[in-house]
Amino acid sequence: MNTQCWIGMPVEQLPTPALVVDIEKLDRNLATMADYLARVKTNIRPHAKTHKTPAIGHRQMRAGAVGLCCATVGEAEVMAYSGIPEVMIANEVVDPLSVRRAVNLARQARVLMIVDDPQNVRDIGATARQYGATVDVLVDLDVGLDRCGARSLEALVALAQEVERTKGLRLRGVFGYEGQVQFIADRQERTAKGQDSNARLVRAAKELSGLGMNIEIVSGAGTGTYDIAGEFPGITEIQAGSYIFMDGTYQKLGLPFEQSLTVLATVVSRPSADLAVFDVGLKGISPERFNPSVQGCGAGAIEVKSLSEEHSVTRLSGAAAPKPGDKLHFVPSHCCTTVNLYDSMFAVRQGRVEAIWPVAARRA
Amino acid sequence: MNTQCWIGMPVEQLPTPALVVDIEKLDRNLATMADYLARVKTNIRPHAKTHKTPAIGHRQMRAGAVGLCCATVGEAEVMAYSGIPEVMIANEVVDPLSVRRAVNLARQARVLMIVDDPQNVRDIGATARQYGATVDVLVDLDVGLDRCGARSLEALVALAQEVERTKGLRLRGVFGYEGQVQFIADRQERTAKGQDSNARLVRAAKELSGLGMNIEIVSGAGTGTYDIAGEFPGITEIQAGSYIFMDGTYQKLGLPFEQSLTVLATVVSRPSADLAVFDVGLKGISPERFNPSVQGCGAGAIEVKSLSEEHSVTRLSGAAAPKPGDKLHFVPSHCCTTVNLYDSMFAVRQGRVEAIWPVAARRA
Numbered sequence: 226m227n228t229q230c231w232i233g234m235p236v237e238q239l240p241t242p243a244l245v246v247d248i249e250k251l252d253r254n255l256a257t258m259a260d261y262l263a264r265v266k267t268n269i270r271p272h273a274k275t276h277k278t279p280a281i282g283h284r285q286m287r288a289g290a291v292g293l294c295c296a297t298v299g300e301a302e303v304m305a306y307s308g309i310p311e312v313m314i315a316n317e318v319v320d321p322l323s324v325r326r327a328v329n330l331a332r333q334a335r336v337l338m339i340v341d342d343p344q345n346v347r348d349i350g351a352t353a354r355q356y357g358a359t360v361d362v363l364v365d366l367d368v369g370l371d372r373c374g375a376r377s378l379e380a381l382v383a384l385a386q387e388v389e390r391t392k393g394l395r396l397r398g399v400f401g402y403e404g405q406v407q408f409i410a411d412r413q414e415r416t417a418k419g420q421d422s423n424a425r426l427v428r429a430a431k432e433l434s435g436l437g438m439n440i441e442i443v444s445g446a447g448t449g450t451y452d453i454a455g456e457f458p459g460i461t462e463i464q465a466g467s468y469i470f471m472d473g474t475y476q477k478l479g480l481p482f483e484q485s486l487t488v489l490a491t492v493v494s495r496p497s498a499d500l501a502v503f504d505v506g507l508k509g510i511s512p513e514r515f516n517p518s519v520q521g522c523g524a525g526a527i528e529v530k531s532l533s534e535e536h537s538v539t540r541l542s543g544a545a546a547p548k549p550g551d552k553l554h555f556v557p558s559h560c561c562t563t564v565n566l567y568d569s570m571f572a573v574r575q576g577r578v579e580a581i582w583p584v585a586a587r588r589a
Numbered sequence: 590m591n592t593q594c595w596i597g598m599p600v601e602q603l604p605t606p607a608l609v610v611d612i613e614k615l616d617r618n619l620a621t622m623a624d625y626l627a628r629v630k631t632n633i634r635p636h637a638k639t640h641k642t643p644a645i646g647h648r649q650m651r652a653g654a655v656g657l658c659c660a661t662v663g664e665a666e667v668m669a670y671s672g673i674p675e676v677m678i679a680n681e682v683v684d685p686l687s688v689r690r691a692v693n694l695a696r697q698a699r700v701l702m703i704v705d706d707p708q709n710v711r712d713i714g715a716t717a718r719q720y721g722a723t724v725d726v727l728v729d730l731d732v733g734l735d736r737c738g739a740r741s742l743e744a745l746v747a748l749a750q751e752v753e754r755t756k757g758l759r760l761r762g763v764f765g766y767e768g769q770v771q772f773i774a775d776r777q778e779r780t781a782k783g784q785d786s787n788a789r790l791v792r793a794a795k796e797l798s799g800l801g802m803n804i805e806i807v808s809g810a811g812t813g814t815y816d817i818a819g820e821f822p823g824i825t826e827i828q829a830g831s832y833i834f835m836d837g838t839y840q841k842l843g844l845p846f847e848q849s850l851t852v853l854a855t856v857v858s859r860p861s862a863d864l865a866v867f868d869v870g871l872k873g874i875s876p877e878r879f880n881p882s883v884q885g886c887g888a889g890a891i892e893v894k895s896l897s898e899e900h901s902v903t904r905l906s907g908a909a910a911p912k913p914g915d916k917l918h919f920v921p922s923h924c925c926t927t928v929n930l931y932d933s934m935f936a937v938r939q940g941r942v943e944a945i946w947p948v949a950a951r952r953a
Contacts, residue, residue: 320868371864372858494705494738504683507875511871533768534925562871
C-alpha cells in the first residue's frame with residue numbers, strides 16, 4: 226500500500242497497528258545528546274540498528290554525528306547508499322559473501338569493520354586486495370559482555386599486529402561494547418561498572434598506541450552508559466542508539482531523553498467489563514524484556530496482561546473504559562526490536578502526520 | 590536485493606540469517622493432515638498467519654483446504670488477490686477503515702468475518718450496504734481463551750440475531766478458538782480440555798440451529814488440538830496453521846508432523862573454547878516461549894544461551910567445535926513470529942534452493 230496518502234492526517238486516523246514517532250521529541254533527544262557531547266568533547270557515531278531509517282540517520286548527522294554504526298553489512302549498504310559518508314559495521318563479518326559485500330562497500334563510502342579473529346583479518350585483507358579496496362579496522366575487545374571480542378590484552382595485541390601486517394587493511398582503533406552495563410538500574414553501580422569497562426578499553430588502546438600503532442578511535446557505550454563513557458578520559462566516541470526513541474527499559478533509568486516512539490493500536494473487543502483487546506500483538510510490538518505500557522487512558526489505567534500474535538489483552542482499572550474503535554498509544558519495552566517489525570514509520574508533529582519514513586534497512 | 594539468483598544453489602551457500610523451508614517435509618506435513626482429515630471427514634481452513642505466503646497457501650488449497658484463515662484484513666487481501674477464492678478473517682475487524690477494506694474485499698472473493706459486538710455487526714452491515722457487498726459472518730464464542738468472543742450463550746444468541754436482522758450480512762456459523770489448550774503437554778489433559786471447548790462450541794451451534802439459524806460452519810482448533818477437534822462430532826472445520834512448519838513448542842507434543850522450517854546462521858566468533866556466536870538474533874528468529882535449538886552439530890551439542898538483536902551466544906559441549914564461517918540450522922520455538930521477520934523464505938529440496946517464496950503478507 227502506498228502509505229504516503231496519510232501525510233497531513235491526524236494520527237488517530239491511521240490504520241493500526243501503526244509505528245509512530247513524535248518528531249519534536251525526537252529532535253529534542255538529538256539536541257540533548259549533542260549538547261552534552263559538545264560539553265564533554267566526545268563524538269557520537271549513533272547506532273542505526275535502532276531505527277534502520279536513513280531519514281533519521283541524516284538527522285543524526287546534521288546533529289553532529291561523525292558517522293553511523295550499523296549492525297549488519299546490509300544496514301551499512303542502505304545507509305551508505307542513502308548518502309551517509311562513513312559507516313562502522315559494529316559486528317564481526319565472517320561469511321565470505323558478507324566480507325565481499327563489506328569490502329566492496331568500502332569503495333563506495335568509508336567503512337570501518339571490527340574483528341576478533343586472526344583468520345578473519347587475513348580473509349578481509351585478501352578480499353580487500355582482490356578488489357583494490359582499503360578497509361578501516363577496529364580490534365574488538367570484550368569488556369565484560371561475554372559475547373564477541375578478544376578475551377585478553379595479549380590476544381588483542383596479536384590481533385592488532387595481524388591487522389597492521391595485512392595489506393588492504395588500516396588499523397584505526399579499538400572497539401568494546403559494555404552491553405552488560407546498559408540496564409543496571411542503580412546509577413552508582415552502573416557508573417562503577419561502566420567505568421570499569423571503559424578503563425579496560427582505554428588501557429588496551431594505550432597499550433596498542435605504546436607499541437606504535439594508530440589508535441584514533443576508542444569506541445564504546447550505549448544509551449544506558451552514554452554519559453559514563455562520554456566523560457571517561459580516552460573514550461573518543463560513543464555508539465548509543467536508543468536515545469532517539471527511548472523505550473520502557475531505558476525509561477526506568479531516568480535518562481534525560483523523551484519517549485518519542487509508540488505503536489498506535491485500536492480496541493477491537495470489550496468482551497467483559499475489565500478487559501479490552503487491542504489489535505497489536507507480537508507481530509506489531511516487541512515484548513522483549515517486559516510487556517508494553519499503554520499511554521493516555523485518562524483517569525484509569527490499562528495494563529497489558531498478555532500478547533498473542535495480533536492481540537494485546539489488557540486489564541482495565543479505575544475509570545478506564547475504552548470503546549471498540551478507540552485508539553491508544555503503546556510504548557514498547559525495546560524500541561529496536563519493535564521498529565524491526567515495520568517497513569515504515571509515521572513521523573508526527575503535534576498530532577498530524579508530517580512524513581512517512583521508510584525503515585529501509587529492515588531485513589538488510 | 591533480488592534474491593532469485595540463489596535458486597539452484599546449495600543451502601549452505603546462502604547469506605545468513607536465512608529462513609529455510611524443506612519442501613519435502615512441508616509436503617509430507619500437508620499429506621499427513623489431509624489423510625487424517627479425509628478419514629474423519631472434517632474440513633481444514635489453514636491459518637495463513639503462520640506462513641503469510643501465497644505460494645504455501647495455494648499448496649494448502651491443492652491439498653484440499655476449503656479456504657484460508659487470515660489474521661488481518663491485509664493478509665486476507667494478499668491471499669485473495671493471489672487467487673485464494675475464500676478467506677476467513679479470524680479476528681474482529683472494528684476500525685472503520687479496516688471494515689471498509691474487508692467489505693470491499695468481499696466483492697473480490699468470498700470473505701468470512703467474525704464478530705463479538707452488536708455495534709460492530711451494525712457497522713459492518715451498514716458498510717456492506719453502502720458498497721453493495723454481502724459479507725459472510727461467523728459469531729465468535731469464547732471457549733476458554735479469555736480473549737475475544739461472546740462470554741455467554743445468551744450474548745452469542747443476541748449477536749447472531751443481530752447478524753440475521755442486518756441486511757448485507759449472511760450468518761454462516763460459529764467460531765471458537767481453544768488457544769488455551771494448544772500447548773498442554775499431557776495428551777489426556779489436552780484431549781479433555783479440548784473436548785470441553787469443542788463441546789461448548791457445538792452446543793452453541795446447536796442452540797442457534799435450533800432457533801432456525803443457518804449454521805453451516807463450526808470452526809475451531811489449532812495444531813495442538815487438530816485431532817481432538819477433527820473427530821469431535823459437530824466441528825465442521827479446523828483452523829490449524831503451524832502443522833506445515835512445526836516448531837520447538839509443538840515438537841514437544843509428539844505430533845506426527847516434521848520440522849520443516851529452520852533459520853540458517855553462520856558462526857561469526859569463537860571467543861573461547863566453550864562459546865560460539867552466530868549471526869542470528871532477535872531480529873532473525875523469535876525466542877517467544879523459549880530459545881531456539883541448533884541442529885546438526887555432530888557428536889557435540891550446542892545450546893543457545895542468549896539472544897541479542899543480531900547474535901546468538903551458544904555454549905558448546907561434547908565434540909562440538911564449529912569454526913567461524915560454519916553454518917548451522919536453528920529451529921525456532923515459534924514458527925509464526927519467526928516467519929514474520931522475513932520478506933521471503935528459501936524453499937529447499939534435498940539441500941538445494943528450488944524456489945524463493947515471498948512472504949507477501951508480512952506487515953499486511
